[in-house]
């Protein structure tokens with residue numbers, strides 16, 4: 001499992017950092033997503049919620 005983020009698409013809504021704070025944060029300067037853990041070993045339900053909640057399609061999950 002690997003997560004990637006597209007900072008160009010991110011609109012800084014912050015849902016990812018709110019729902020899965022171990023994996024995502026928001027940049028202090030521009031509010032866009034920062035990926036803290038691209039290969040999380042746990043916290044899957046929070047991760048799914050964050051992926052579903054992102055309004056911009058900036059979060060991607062490769063399950064291979």
Ligand code: SF4
Pocket residue numbers: 005009010011012013014015016017024026031032033053054055056057058059
């Ligand atoms: S939820 Fe989506 S749009 Fe909002 S900060 Fe996270 S990646 Fe960006």
